[in-house]
Amino acid sequence: MRIIIIILVFLLTGLITKGQGIALIPKPVKAVKQASAFTLSQHTQLVANKEALKIAEYLQTELLKYQGIALRSADKANVNYIDLQIKPNAKQALEAYQLSITANKIEIKAANPQGLFAGVTSLLQLVRQQQAVNHQIAIPSWTIEDQPRYAWRGVMLDESRHFFGKEKVKQILDWMAFYKLNKFHWHLTDQPGWRIEIKKYPKLTVIGGVGSFTDSLAKAQYYTQEEIKEIVRYAAERFIDVIPEIDMPGHATAANKAYPKFSGGGSPKYPEFTFNPGKEGTYQYLTNILREVDALFPSQMIHIGADEVHFGNQHWNKDEAVQTLMKKNNFKDLPAVEAYFVKRMADSIKSLNNEVLAWDEIVTGTLSPEKTTVFWWRHDKPKILKEALQKGYKVVLCPRLPLYFDFLQDSAHVVGRKWGGKFVPVQSVYDFPSKEITDLPNASS
Numbered sequence: 001m002r003i004i005i006i007i008l009v010f011l012l013t014g015l016i017t018k019g020q021g022i023a024l025i026p027k028p029v030k031a032v033k034q035a036s037a038f039t040l041s042q043h044t045q046l047v048a049n050k051e052a053l054k055i056a057e058y059l060q061t062e063l064l065k066y067q068g069i070a071l072r073s074a075d076k077a078n079v080n081y082i083d084l085q086i087k088p089n090a091k092q093a094l095e096a097y098q099l100s101i102t103a104n105k106i107e108i109k110a111a112n113p114q115g116l117f118a119g120v121t122s123l124l125q126l127v128r129q130q131q132a133v134n135h136q137i138a139i140p141s142w143t144i145e146d147q148p149r150y151a152w153r154g155v156m157l158d159e160s161r162h163f164f165g166k167e168k169v170k171q172i173l174d175w176m177a178f179y180k181l182n183k184f185h186w187h188l189t190d191q192p193g194w195r196i197e198i199k200k201y202p203k204l205t206v207i208g209g210v211g212s213f214t215d216s217l218a219k220a221q222y223y224t225q226e227e228i229k230e231i232v233r234y235a236a237e238r239f240i241d242v243i244p245e246i247d248m249p250g251h252a253t254a255a256n257k258a259y260p261k262f263s264g265g266g267s268p269k270y271p272e273f274t275f276n277p278g279k280e281g282t283y284q285y286l287t288n289i290l291r292e293v294d295a296l297f298p299s300q301m302i303h304i305g306a307d308e309v310h311f312g313n314q315h316w317n318k319d320e321a322v323q324t325l326m327k328k329n330n331f332k333d334l335p336a337v338e339a340y341f342v343k344r345m346a347d348s349i350k351s352l353n354n355e356v357l358a359w360d361e362i363v364t365g366t367l368s369p370e371k372t373t374v375f376w377w378r379h380d381k382p383k384i385l386k387e388a389l390q391k392g393y394k395v396v397l398c399p400r401l402p403l404y405f406d407f408l409q410d411s412a413h414v415v416g417r418k419w420g421g422k423f424v425p426v427q428s429v430y431d432f433p434s435k436e437i438t439d440l441p442n443a444s445s
Contacts, residue, residue, distance in 0.1 A: 022142060024125055025179055034141035036103035040067075040127065041136040044081060045074040051086035052116055058237065059084070059120050067127060067137065082106040082123075086116050095180075096147035099123060101139055115147070117239050118180055122146065125178065152396050154183030160190030160247075160254065161213035163221040170234055177238035184235055185303065187245045188223075191253040191273070195222045196244070198292050201285075203258035211254070228296045236298075243357065244297050247305030248286060249275045249341045250312060259285070264322065265315025273312025277341040278321030287348040294352045302349050303375075307359035309338050339365035346372065357396075363388045389442040397437070402428040 022031040040063075048056035056073070059082070063069045074081065083105060092111035097119035100107045108119035122144060130137045155176055157169065173184060188195045194208030209220035223231070235242045249264065256263035256272040262282045266273030276282050293302060313334050316322040322337060331337050343366050346356045350371055358367075360376045363384050369392040376385045379399030388395050400419065401407065407424040408416040437443065 022144070023129055024122055024144075026148075028122070028144050028146035030145040032143045034102065034143065036141045037138045038101050038103060038106055038141065039080065039136050039138055040069060041080075042069060042072075044069070044071055045077040046071040046082050046084070047074055047077050048084040049086060051113070052084040054237075055113060055116050055120055056084050058117070059124070062124055063127070066124075067132065069135075069137070077105075079104055083108070084116060084120070085109045086113060087111060093147045096145075097122075099142065099144040099146070101126075101141045101143075103141065106139070114182075114239050117177075118146065118148075119144075121178060121180055148180065152183050153181045154185050154396070154398075155181055156185035156187055156398070158187040158190070159195050160187060160193050163193065163195060163212060165221075166223070166227055166231060169231055173231075173235050173238055173240055176240055182240050184240050184242045185245060186242055187247075189245070189247050189254065190251045191270070192216075193218075193221065194254040194258065196228065196246075196293070196296075197222060197224045198289050199225070200288050200292065201259065204255060204289075206258070208254040208258040210257075225292075225296060232297060241299040241301070242297055243299050243301045243303055244293055245303035245305060245357075246286075246289065246293060247307075248345060249277055249338065250307065250309040251305055262286075264313065265319060266312035267314040270312030274309065274316070275341075276319065276321055277316070277337050278319060278323070278325040283344055283348070286345060290345075290348055290352065294354060300353060301355040301357055301373075302352075303357035304342070304345055304349065305359060306338075306342050307361050307377075309361070310334070313338070335364070339367075343367060360384045360388065363391065363393065369393045385437070386440060389440055392442070395443075397433055402432055 021033060022028065024031070046056055046060060060071050060073075063071060071082070077083075085108070087109065089111035092115070094112050095114045095118050097108060097110040097115040099119045099122055106123065108116060108123065110116040110119055126139055126142070127137060130139060155172065157164070157172060176182075176184065192213045193211050194204045196205070198204050205222040206220060209222040210218065212218045212221075232242050250273055252263070252275045253266070253270070253272050255275070260272070262275055262279065262285050263272050264274035264276035264278070265271075275286065290302060316334055316337060325331070325340070326337060329340065331340065342358070342362055346367055349356045356367070356372045357375065358372070360374050360378055360381070362372075363374055364387075373394040373396060374388045375396045375398050376388060377398050377400060378384060379401045385395065402424045406416050408418055409426050410423055
């Protein structure tokens with residue numbers, strides 16, 4: 001069970017780094033220090049070509065918010081200015097950029113908006129490290145070339161168990177942008193609560209939204225569709241994709257409180273844990289939900305969970321609809337029923353032109369690797385990772401150890417979990433992934 005607040009899904013590290021002396025996270029591919037420094041002040045001008053104007057506005061906003069410096073926009077400048085340029089180049093990687101800081105100007109160039117934004121973010125990190133003197137900030141001169149090693153660099157926020165609200169989500173997105181993370185995995189449904197408004201099924205939030213991990217009677221808390229759209233726009237301005245997770249067929253307790261006719265029951269420890277895979281109406285119900293989800297999230301990716309179904313599928317053994325399904329299709333066990341359910345819902349997602357994302361339990365099922373991404377979270381099952389790669393799935397690395405933030409890092413921490421009685425030191429996060437993982441057949445960035 002992932003009883004967590006935030007998961008770092010992919011540790012963003014640079015390629016082989018030549019810029020060991022520069023204080024940027026992540027370390028850039030190449031960074032060469034120069035002897036001079038640029039003076040940032042209210043007199044600094046900001047120049048940008050047409051394609052870079054929105055990113056220039058973002059830079060202005062951030063410098064005013066955190067440094068109290070209001071840059072002046074200009075069509076051209078000759079002294080003490082920042083120049084942002086997007087110039088298409090098919091040979092340059094999507095998020096690559098070049099940043100040059102001299103005594104007279106700061107120049108950031110990229111072939112794509114994503115790259116320019118990354119360059120601006122590096123500049124903002126460098127600015128925040130310097131103290132202002134007489135309303136001026138001296139930024140050491142550097143020549144930087146950079147691009148990320150990994151295309152997926154993400155954070156997961158579980159708001160079923162702990163609801164945080166719109167402003168906290170925006171704060172997380174701000175920090176994600178600051179550290180060049182680009183995928184926000186939003187865990188919106190699970191056992192404790194349903195957190196996304198579905199207009200066709202209002203009880204999902206009115207009833208299913210009641211409760212949290214620590215208080216089963218907490219008032220209903222959820223995001224309206226307008227709030228979802230606002231957060232998605234906010235993320236897009238920071239070049240962050242928002243990926244919703246609608247958990248199924250397990251972890252469905254909150255939904256089943258609202259619409260019990262679609263429940264597949266559960267187990268003594270996990271009551272009403274599953275959707276019913278034997279009822280045809282279940283598939284239409286969930287597809288209707290996914291249609292609204294698809295309309296709210298332009299990332300064209302939907303995560304369906306598909307994990308830990310065995311926690312609460314015991315009722316399937318005596319459920320009439322499930323047993324009829326098993327006899328009709330000659331299914332020999334419950335994992336076969338689970339695979340059937342996942343395949344049907346994956347087909348619904350793909351029919352909406354979305355990529356299917358799911359936890360690593362799907363690797364032993366029947367899903368095609370086409371338009372399917374596996375999230376390898378069970379660190380104690382390395383064979384599953386190897387099998388996923390062998391079958392041709394795209395894989396996001398998000399193992400409990402060392403990336404789940406609710407595990408204790410050292411003896412100073414008193415709240416959290418241990419695995420096998422051991423701490424998970426911060427160094428293990430920095431060292432991830434190991435060469436043992438990156439050298440696996442079919443592994444790539």
